[in-house]
Structure formats: structure tokens, C-alpha cells
Amino acid sequence: MQDALLERLRAVIGPANVLTGVELSPYVVDGRTPEAAVFPGALEEVAAVIALCGQAEVPVVPWGGGTAASVGMPAARAGVVLGLRRLARLVEHEPGDLTVTVESGVTIAELQAALGNRGQWLSLDPADAERATLGGVLAANAAGPRRHLYGTARDLLIGVTVVTADAAVVKGGGKVVKNVAGYDLPKLFIGSYGTLGVIVEATLKLRPVPEAERLVALRFARLKDAAAAVRALLASDLIPNAVELLDPTAAAALGAGEAGGALGLAAGAVLVVGFDGLPEQVEWQCAELARLAAPHGGRDATPLSSAAWPRLAAAVRDAFPVATAVMSFDVVPAQVAELMEQGAGVARARGFQTAWAAHAGVGVVSAALVSDREPREPGPVCGVLSEWREMARAGGGHATLERAPLAVKSQVPVWDDPGAAGRVMQRIKAQLDPKRILNPGRFVAGI
Amino acid sequence: MATLTSGRKTALRRELEAIVGPGGVLSDPDELLVYESDGLTLFRALADFVVFPTSAEHVAAVVRLAGREGLPFVARGAGTGLSGGCLPAEGGLVISMMRMNRILEIDYENQLAVVEPGLVNLHLSWAVVPKGYYYAPDPSSQQACTLGGNIANNSGGPHTLKYGVTTNHVLGLEVVMPDGEIVWLGGRTRATPGYDLAGVFVGSEGTFGIATKIVVRILKKPQAVKTVLAVFDQVDHASAAVSAIIARGLVPAAVEMMDQLTIQAVEDAFGCGYPRDAAAALLVELDGLRVGMDAQTERIVQACRDAGAREVRTARDEAERALLWKGRKSAFGAFGRVSPAYMVMDGVIPRTKLPYVLRRVNEIVAAHGLRVGNVFHAGDGNLHPNILYDPRVPGAEARVVEAGAEIMKVCAEVGGSISGEHGIGLEKADFMPFIFSAADLAVMQRLKNAFNPTGLCNPGKVFPTKKSCVEVGPVAYTPHAIEAKGLAQRF
Ligand SMILES: Cc1cc2nc3c(=O)[nH]c(=O)nc-3n(C[C@H](O)[C@H](O)[C@H](O)COP(=O)(O)OP(=O)(O)OC[C@H]3O[C@@H](n4cnc5c(N)ncnc54)[C@H](O)[C@@H]3O)c2cc1C
Numbered sequence: 001m002q003d004a005l006l007e008r009l010r011a012v013i014g015p016a017n018v019l020t021g022v023e024l025s026p027y028v029v030d031g032r033t034p035e036a037a038v039f040p041g042a043l044e045e046v047a048a049v050i051a052l053c054g055q056a057e058v059p060v061v062p063w064g065g066g067t068a069a070s071v072g073m074p075a076a077r078a079g080v081v082l083g084l085r086r087l088a089r090l091v092e093h094e095p096g097d098l099t100v101t102v103e104s105g106v107t108i109a110e111l112q113a114a115l116g117n118r119g120q121w122l123s124l125d126p127a128d129a130e131r132a133t134l135g136g137v138l139a140a141n142a143a144g145p146r147r148h149l150y151g152t153a154r155d156l157l158i159g160v161t162v163v164t165a166d167a168a169v170v171k172g173g174g175k176v177v178k179n180v181a182g183y184d185l186p187k188l189f190i191g192s193y194g195t196l197g198v199i200v201e202a203t204l205k206l207r208p209v210p211e212a213e214r215l216v217a218l219r220f221a222r223l224k225d226a227a228a229a230v231r232a233l234l235a236s237d238l239i240p241n242a243v244e245l246l247d248p249t250a251a252a253a254l255g256a257g258e259a260g261g262a263l264g265l266a267a268g269a270v271l272v273v274g275f276d277g278l279p280e281q282v283e284w285q286c287a288e289l290a291r292l293a294a295p296h297g298g299r300d301a302t303p304l305s306s307a308a309w310p311r312l313a314a315a316v317r318d319a320f321p322v323a324t325a326v327m328s329f330d331v332v333p334a335q336v337a338e339l340m341e342q343g344a345g346v347a348r349a350r351g352f353q354t355a356w357a358a359h360a361g362v363g364v365v366s367a368a369l370v371s372d373r374e375p376r377e378p379g380p381v382c383g384v385l386s387e388w389r390e391m392a393r394a395g396g397g398h399a400t401l402e403r404a405p406l407a408v409k410s411q412v413p414v415w416d417d418p419g420a421a422g423r424v425m426q427r428i429k430a431q432l433d434p435k436r437i438l439n440p441g442r443f444v445a446g447i
Numbered sequence: 448m449a450t451l452t453s454g455r456k457t458a459l460r461r462e463l464e465a466i467v468g469p470g471g472v473l474s475d476p477d478e479l480l481v482y483e484s485d486g487l488t489l490f491r492a493l494a495d496f497v498v499f500p501t502s503a504e505h506v507a508a509v510v511r512l513a514g515r516e517g518l519p520f521v522a523r524g525a526g527t528g529l530s531g532g533c534l535p536a537e538g539g540l541v542i543s544m545m546r547m548n549r550i551l552e553i554d555y556e557n558q559l560a561v562v563e564p565g566l567v568n569l570h571l572s573w574a575v576v577p578k579g580y581y582y583a584p585d586p587s588s589q590q591a592c593t594l595g596g597n598i599a600n601n602s603g604g605p606h607t608l609k610y611g612v613t614t615n616h617v618l619g620l621e622v623v624m625p626d627g628e629i630v631w632l633g634g635r636t637r638a639t640p641g642y643d644l645a646g647v648f649v650g651s652e653g654t655f656g657i658a659t660k661i662v663v664r665i666l667k668k669p670q671a672v673k674t675v676l677a678v679f680d681q682v683d684h685a686s687a688a689v690s691a692i693i694a695r696g697l698v699p700a701a702v703e704m705m706d707q708l709t710i711q712a713v714e715d716a717f718g719c720g721y722p723r724d725a726a727a728a729l730l731v732e733l734d735g736l737r738v739g740m741d742a743q744t745e746r747i748v749q750a751c752r753d754a755g756a757r758e759v760r761t762a763r764d765e766a767e768r769a770l771l772w773k774g775r776k777s778a779f780g781a782f783g784r785v786s787p788a789y790m791v792m793d794g795v796i797p798r799t800k801l802p803y804v805l806r807r808v809n810e811i812v813a814a815h816g817l818r819v820g821n822v823f824h825a826g827d828g829n830l831h832p833n834i835l836y837d838p839r840v841p842g843a844e845a846r847v848v849e850a851g852a853e854i855m856k857v858c859a860e861v862g863g864s865i866s867g868e869h870g871i872g873l874e875k876a877d878f879m880p881f882i883f884s885a886a887d888l889a890v891m892q893r894l895k896n897a898f899n900p901t902g903l904c905n906p907g908k909v910f911p912t913k914k915s916c917v918e919v920g921p922v923a924y925t926p927h928a929i930e931a932k933g934l935a936q937r938f
Contacts, residue, residue, distance in 0.1 A: 094797065094799055095694055096690035096691075096693060096694050096798060096799040097690075097693075097797045097798050097799050097828075098693055098798075099797070119696065141638065141643075151611075151615065152637070152638075154614075154615075154643060154646055155611060155615050164886075164890060168886040168889070168890075169886065170884075170886050170887050170889075170890045171883070171884070171887050172887065172890070172891075174795075174862070174863070174864045174882065175797065175862045175863075176795040176796065176797055176827075176828055176862070176863050176864050176867075177795075177827045177828065178603055178607070178612065178795050178824070178827040178828065178829050178864075178867040178868065179795055179864040179866070179867060180600060180601045180603075180612075180650050180864075180866050180867065180868055180869075180870055180871075181864045181865050181866045181871055181875070181879065181882060181883075182871065182879065182882075182883055182887070182888075182891055182909065183647065183650065183651055183891045183894055183895070183909075184601070184614065184646060184647060184649065184650045184651075185887075185890065185891070185894075187614070187643045187646030187647050187649075188642060188643070188646075188647050188894065190643055190646070191638070191642065191643055192642055196642075207698065208693075208695075208696030208697070208698070209696070210696075211696070231556065234558070235555075235667070237667070237669075237670040237736065238736075239735065239736065277735075277736070277739060278738075278739040278742060278743070280738055280739050280742070281736050281738050281739040284736070284738040284739075285736070285738075330636035330637055330638045330639070331636055332554075332557040332559075332635055332636060333556070333557050333558075334556045334557050362637050363557075363636055363637060364637060364638075396634065396635055396636065397636050398636070398639060398640055400640070415640050415641070416640040417640065418639065418640040418641040419630075419631060420628065420629075420630040420631070421630050421631060421632055421639075421641060421644055422641060423630075424624070424630065424632075424644060424897060424898065425641045425642050425644070427896075427897035427898075427900075428642060428894060428897040430897075431893035431894065431896050431897045432890065432893055432894075443641070444640050444641040445641065447641075
């Protein structure tokens with residue numbers, strides 16, 4: 001790290017907001033320690049930091065709550081961590097407009113609390129709401145169980161302010177719920193993992209807090225019976241807000257926090273369905289669900305506590321004290337159960353334990369793998385992960401290696417190949433960040 | 448734009464015919480006239496050729512030919528656009544997608560359909576309705592407009608309040624890039640690796656390439672629907688009711704507003720049972736589960752009453768519901784009876800600013816000596832002031848255009864947008880600085896460069912530019928064919 005750069009950073013944002021040396025341990029990713037971690041307190045300071053790093057050609061790693069910091073290819077050079085936590089102001093919330101404008105460093109939990117006081121919420125429920133910041137959630141396109149009904153960031157983000165690699169403050173979209181003026185820049189930054197710009201402010205659509213909400217768990221003897229029940233549910237008139245399919249291991253992690261305890265142990269699979277709306281609507285739908293699931297062998301319909309929601313979002317990850325690897329998949333909904341079944345089989349045959357869960361209605365699956373042997377040799381883990389990826393790809397889906405030791409990441413690519421679209425992505429990167437300052441090397445296609 | 452010599456033109460025509468077949472190329476000026484404008488007849492421009500490909504490979508070959516020749520090209524769907532988006536602003540090729548109109552696949556289990564871009568919006572819903580599904584985005588032009596045009600403009604409709612606009616329903620696109628490469632953006636799954644290029648393509652107004660296949664979501668039809676008409680003696684009360692409904696935790700499928708001029712025009716023409724002396728009416732539709740529907744309807748009724756509605760009526764049956772919607776949907780035809788011409792504006796404001804902005808709209812139009820009828824998607828703040836005028840009066844059209852620009856400025860001032868669904872196209876390119884800074888536009892331009900580095904794909908749109916190549920006037924409004932046939936209205 002050039003001392004000159006450090007000095008300038010300190011001058012711009014104050015020495016207390018520039019961390020170095022041992023203070024950097026929370027920001028170590030894939031074994032690489034950043035050169036500094038800086039925490040600007042205003043938009044202009046974010047721009048100044050990027051300008052200074054740009055001049056010095058030192059990479060910038062935007063950092064929210066750090067919950068997805070390890071997702072991505074290992075960086076060639078750790079660079080300067082740009083923390084957004086101090087930018088957390090609620091800029092504007094007008095309940096009659098059902099929109100909010102907020103700085104990106106606010107955590108999801110803080111934002112929900114502020115909105116909840118006024119009877120509204122952001123219908124986005126990723127894991128780690130206490131730590132994950134809005135900016136990070138947008139950049140990683142994170143979502144939770146309620147995405148079944150309410151979609152993801154792309155359905156909620158209507159405006160965004162970013163600082164680009166050339167330190168310009170740029171706005172895309174706007175503050176109104178319907179808007180087709182200009183290109184849809186919010187879409188460009190969602191899921192861009194900090195490679196195109198640093199998100200500093202966002203405007204989002206909100207929803208009224210529903211009067212009633214309930215989660216119900218049903219047990220099935222076999223995964224494929226649960227999958228048949230999911231099909232029946234999706235083809236019915238019901239309007240669930242979450243449709244989660246869990247294997248017994250993930251279900252056990254979910255059930256562990258519940259009063260009744262172990263949810264899934266005796267079962268082959270557990271289906272957890274959420275409903276919201278008026279109390280009578282929730283009531284009626286729960287009854288209908290039990291009726292729909294019965295012919296498929298669904299039994300023991302059990303209401304879960306509202307505390308089960310955040311556990312549901314993290315059920316796979318929390319299934320083991322320390323997972324060796326976590327992989328997520330996007331497949332068509334019809335492929336979910338097969339992927340879970342066969343994926344578990346492949347791992348079992350090689351002596352690995354796994355946990356599986358899916359947002360079954362939208363085809364988003366995640367799996368954790370744990371090796372009880374001492375995995376000095378990453379080969380077998382890599383073998384399983386590669387097979388999983390092939391299974392997803394065979395059905396037109398894809399896989400992302402969310403978390404794994406460096407030795408595994410160096411053999412199994414984090415991202416799937418985007419195909420010919422990858423060249424368009426590279427051109428976009430070259431247009432917006434020609435000097436490759438923002439999170440270089442971390443994303444798909446070498447971006 | 449240099450004009451092609453006739454020898455060059457003949458040679459090119461032959462080459463194009465070799466690609467798409469002899470029946471797939473127009474170059475006769477009389478035939479080209481049909482393609483000189485879209486639904487906004489304020490702008491006209493003639494192409495050198497109109498080409499009708501029937502496959503992505505055709506499109507790719509035509510695009511490569513255009514690239515080789517340095518000829519601009521633009522995709523065209525049904526030509527119902529209202530911002531001049533599909534105009535060949537600088538000559539060159541119009542690539543009509545109308546012969547690529549097949550439904551390739553309907554996958555009910557995964558609730559998606561794969562279609563070609565020339566498919567008419569409503570035809571998709573027709574295809575899936577027997578199984579209880581529909582395609583949600585419902586522009587009023589849905590009997591004619593194509594999915595390709597919808598994608599390009601990110602079109603909306605009355606029911607997009609609850610269900611979202613086109614972009615919320617698109618999963619993937621096969622695109623012929625401006626350099627002729629065929630690329631998939633997105634796919635059949637909810638996400639694909641890398642940037643959300645399908646999301647970025649939607650709303651790019653034909654400047655990022657030409658979509659040749661589209662994967663969209665199809666939705667289950669809701670179990671129940673309820674429609675409420677609320678009548679107000681003051682426009683402000685109707686506006687306030689819109690926010691009140693939203694603030695009470697209700698998300699209707701649609702909230703549409705009509706003002707007095709519109710109501711009277713509709714009643715004079717069709718007699719749908721709206722009170723003629725009302726200052727404004729709201730049409731509110733709820734959909735969803737049968738259970739709880741009455742309770743929710745009651746809340747809407749109450750919210751309207753509390754906001755000062757003098758009468759609130761709930762449709763008792765499908766016939767009454769259809770009648771209420773007929774009033775809303777026949778507003779266009781009705782304007783035609785009270786004025787020889789009108790121009791529809793499209794702007795968006797925060798819902799809570801409705802009372803103020805509607806007052807300003809009326810003031811602005813009156814100051815230009817014109818009349819305005821407002822009929823619009825009030826629930827999402829998407830205004831459609833329809834300025835009535837007589838094109839035979841010298842200068843009338845210019846005053847309409849001026850009033851329109853002032854209205855857009857007001858939308859921008861209150862934190863809104865200059866387009867909610869019709870797009871920027873040629874019409875509003877020069878208004879972009881009302882809401883975007885030079886830095887904002889520069890990033891958009893760089894994004895465009897990544898897709899369309901030569902700029903040959905639909906030039907002159909979206910970004911502020913001189914309109915020198917395009918003839919303006921003399922008649923801003925003439926009914927689109929689907930309007931003339933009474934199939935659709937434009938808001
Ligand atoms: C009576 C009437 C009512 C209307 N009501 C509504 C409404 O309620 N809501 C609304 O949002 N709009 C409405 N519109 C506007 C218009 O119908 C929409 O913008 C529609 O999506 C345009 O579709 P089109 O097929 O006619 O496209 P065109 O007008 O032919 O083209 C529109 C744009 O799409 C591009 N394009 C076309 N096909 C492709 C392709 N395959 N790939 C890439 N780009 C392509 C063109 O280049 C152009 O930029 C209305 C218009 C009329 C005339």
C-alpha cells in the first residue's frame with residue numbers, strides 16, 4: 001500500500017475511518033488481507049475514495065455487511081475495502097406513495113423496523129437481515145422465501161444512485177413506481193457484485209404489512225411426494241407467499257428452534273408454505289393446503305412460529321456447524337426435486353453429508369456439503385460440486401459456488417459460464433470500468 | 448443520411464431478397480409510406496427498405512448486411528408505439544417482426560411461454576386462457592401490439608399496478624445483436640450467470656438489438672374479481688382517495704381515474720351510467736381469493752367515502768362490471784366526438800402529488816387556450832392528459848406540443864418521470880435532461896455502446912438530439928388502424 005494514498009484517504013474521510021493492520025482481520029476474504037478498509041460518511045466521500053484509488057490504480061472492494069463477501073472468485077489483489085455502513089440515512093419515506101429512498105448502508109433489519117413503524121415493509125427477506133445491508137443485498141441480488149410471491153430486487157428497486165469507477169455520481173430510474181424513461185440502470189446494478197459501481201442510495205417499492213401471516217410445515221415420506229404436492233399447490237387458486245422444500249437435514253435445522261422441536265427427522269421431506277393477507281384468507285388457505293397435500297401423502301400440518309422465517313432463509317447454511325461448501329442453483333421449478341434427490345445421492349455415494357432446501361416455486365435450490373473426513377485433498381469435494389453443476393446445466397439451469405475453501409474454488413469455478421452473453425458483459429465492464437478498479441476478477445467471464 | 452443511388456438500391460434489394468425470400472422486401476415508396484410513422488403521427492420518416500424476416504438467422508443476416516453497408520436499421524412490431532420509437536429516423540432498413548409471430552412453447556408446469564416477438568400480446572393470453580392462465584401486462588393496445596414492442600418499451604397497462612409491467616414478466620430473450628451475433632440474455636430460470644442483461648434489454652427501445660425469441664411468465668387467473676366505481680364532486684377528493692386506498696394497506700389490481708370532460712364525453716357518446724355532473728370518477732378493481740373479497744371491497748368503498756365520494760357503486764355481476772369498464776375503455780372514441788384531434792401525454796408522478804399536478808395540468812392547458820381530458824392509471828401515478836385541439840387552426844398543434852413539454856416539466860419537478868409507458872423514442876429525447884444529468888446520460892450512452900457500438904441500430908432515439916432528419920407535422924394525431932376499427936384506445 002502506498003503511504004501517500006493512505007494519507008490522502010485519511011485526509012478526505014478522517015483518520016478514524018481508515019483501518020489498517022490488525023484492524024483488517026474482519027475484512028479478510030479467501031485468505032487475502034486488504035490494504036486498508038475505509039468508511040466514508042457521505043456520498044462525496046465515497047466519490048473521493050474512488051477517485052483516489054482510481055488514480056493510484058488500487059482496486060476498490062465495496063463492502064456492506066460482509067455477508068456475501070466470500071461469494072466470488074478470489075481477487076488477484078485485495079485492494080481497499082470501501083465500507084458503506086456509515087451511509088445509512090432514511091432519506092424519504094412517504095407512506096401514501098408506497099416508496100422509500102434510503103442510503104445503501106442501512107441493514108435490512110434497520111430498514112424494516114423503520115418501515116414497520118408506519119405499517120409498511122420491503123418485501124425482500126434475505127438471510128442475515130441484522131447484518132446484510134441494502135446495498136449488499138442489491139449487489140448480490142439476495143432474496144429469501146417470500147420471493148415466491150413478491151419477487152426479487154429487480155421487482156422492487158425503482159431508482160438507484162451509484163458512484164461509478166470514474167467517481168461520477170450517477171442516478172438511474174427514479175422515485176416513481178412506473179417509469180420507462182431511459183435505460184433501466186437499476187437492473188444493471190442488481191446482482192453486479194460491485195463490479196460496475198458502488199450503490200450509495202436506492203429507491204424501492206413497498207407494501208403494506210399484511211394483517212395476518214402464517215407458515216405451515218407438512219411432512220412427506222418421500223421428496224417426490226412433496227414435489228407432487230408443490231405442483232398441485234402451484235396449479236391451484238391459492239396464493240402462497242413462500243413455497244419451501246426441505247430435506248430432513250435442513251428441516252431439522254429449521255425445526256430445532258421451534259417449540260415442538262425436530263421437524264423433519266422421521267420424514268423424507270418437509271414442505272413449508274407461507275400465506276399472508278386477511279386472517280380469513282390465511283385460515284382458508286391453510287385448510288386448503290392440507291386438503292391439497294393429503295392425496296400426496298402430506299401429513300402433520302404444523303404451524304411454525306414467525307421466528308421460523310429467518311431460519312428458513314438460512315436453513316441450509318445452518319444445517320451444519322461448518323459447511324465445507326455451499327452451492328446454489330437456478331433451475332426450472334419442475335427440476336427442483338430431481339436435483340435435490342440426485343444431488344444428495346451423488347454426495348452420499350462419496351461419503352459426504354448434505355443439506356438441501358429450495359424456494360421450490362421459483363426453482364432456486366441451495367445445498368451445503370460437509371466432509372467428516374479431514375479434507376486435505378479437495379478432489380472428492382470438487383468432484384461432487386462439478387457433478388451437481390452438470391445436473392443443473394443438463395436441465396437448462398446453472399450453479400453458483402457460494403462458499404468453499406480456496407483449494408476448491410481454484411478447481412471449481414464460482415460462476416457458471418454465461419455463454420455468448422459473457423462477451424456483452426465484458427464490454428459493459430470495459431465501458432463502465434475501463435481501468436478495472438471495482439472488484440476486479442471476482443465476477444463471471446473474468447470481470 | 449446519404450441517399451442510395453437507384454443502382455445500389457436494386458443491388459441491395461436483390462441481396463435482401465436472397466436472405467428473406469422475394470416476398471419479404473418492400474422498396475416501392477408507396478408501400479414504404481405505411482411504415483413512415485407509428486401511433487404518434489407527429490413524426491414521419493421514410494425507410495429505403497422494409498424487410499420481413501421469418502427467423503433469427505434472417506434477422507442476423509439482414510443486420511450484418513446493414514452493418515457492411517453502414518445502413519441504419521430499426522425493428523418494428525405493430526407500429527402502435529406512441530413515441531416514434533420504430534421510425535427509420537435516418538433512412539435505411541425497417542425490419543418488420545410481424546411474420547415471426549409463433550408461440551413456440553407453453554410450459555404450464557414451469558408457468559412460462561416461449562414466443563416469437565411478432566406475436567400479438569392478446570394472442571398469448573388467448574392461447575393459455577383455456578387452462579386458466581394469462582399473460583399479465585395488458586396495454587390497451589393489446590389486440591394489436593406485439594410482445595417485441597412490449598419488451599422494447601417495457602409496456603404497462605391498467606393491471607400493472609398490482610402485477611408489474613413487462614419487465615417483471617420476462618425471463619429471457621434471444622437477441623440478434625447489432626453486429627449480427629445471436630445471443631441469449633437470461634433464459635428460462637429466474638436468474639442466469641452474470642449481469643441481468645434481459646432486464647437491461649427490456650425498455651431499451653430497440654436500440655440494443657432485435658429480440659427474436661422471448662421467454663415470459665404466465666400467471667394463474669385470479670379466483671375472483673370485484674369492480675367499484677366511486678364518483679366525486681371534486682377532483683382533489685378523487686386524487687386523495689387514491690392515496691387513501693393505498694395507505695390503508697390495500698393493493699388493488701387497478702385504480703383508474705376519469706375527469707369531468709372525459710365522463711361527459713363518454714356519457715354523450717355511449718351512456719355507460721356515469722353521472723354527468725361528477726368532477727371525477729375512480730374505477731377500482733380488486734382481484735384475488737374469493738375469501739375476503741367482500742371485506743376488502745368494503746374497505747375500498749369506505750376509503751372512497753371517507754375521501755368525500757358522493758356515490759360508490761360495486762358491480763353486482765359481470766355485465767355491470769363490463770359496463771363500468773366500457774366507460775373507461777371507450778373514452779377514446781368519446782374524445783373523437785368532441786374534438787377533431789387530440790394528443791395523449793404520458794408522465795408519472797408520486798401518487799401523493801396527484802391533486803397538485805392535476806391542477807397544474809389544467810392550468811397549463813387552459814393557458815394555451817386548449818382543453819384537456821384526463822383518463823389515466825391513477826393507482827401508479829401514471830398520467831395521460833389528452834389535449835384536445837383542432838389541427839386546422841394554425842398554430843394549434845405547436846401549442847399542444849408546448850403544453851405537453853410544460854406538463855412534463857411539472858412531472859419532473861415533483862420528482863416524477865417523463866414517461867410511464869410510452870417511452871422516449873423521438874418524441875421526448877430532448878426532454879431527457881428534465882430528469883437526468885449529463886453524468887446519468889453518459890452512463891446510459893456507455894451501456895448503449897456496449898450493445899450497439901456503431902449506433903446503426905435504431906439511431907436518433909432516447910438521447911437528446913436534433914430532429915433534423917424527421918419531418919414534423921402537419922397532423923400530430925390520426926387514429927391508428929386499431930383505433931379506427933374501435934379495437935383499442937390509447938390510454
Ligand atoms: C391505441 C393505443 C393504445 C395504447 N395503450 C398502451 C398502454 O396501455 N400501455 C402501454 O404501455 N402502451 C400503450 N400503447 C403504446 C404501444 O402500443 C406500446 O408501446 C407497444 O408495446 C408497442 O408495440 P408495437 O408492437 O406496436 O411496437 P412498435 O411501435 O412497432 O415498436 C415500438 C418499439 O419497439 C421496438 N421493437 C419492436 N419489435 C422489436 C423487437 N423484436 N426487438 C427489439 N425491439 C423491437 C421498435 O424498434 C420500437 O422502438 C398504446 C398505443 C396505441 C396506439
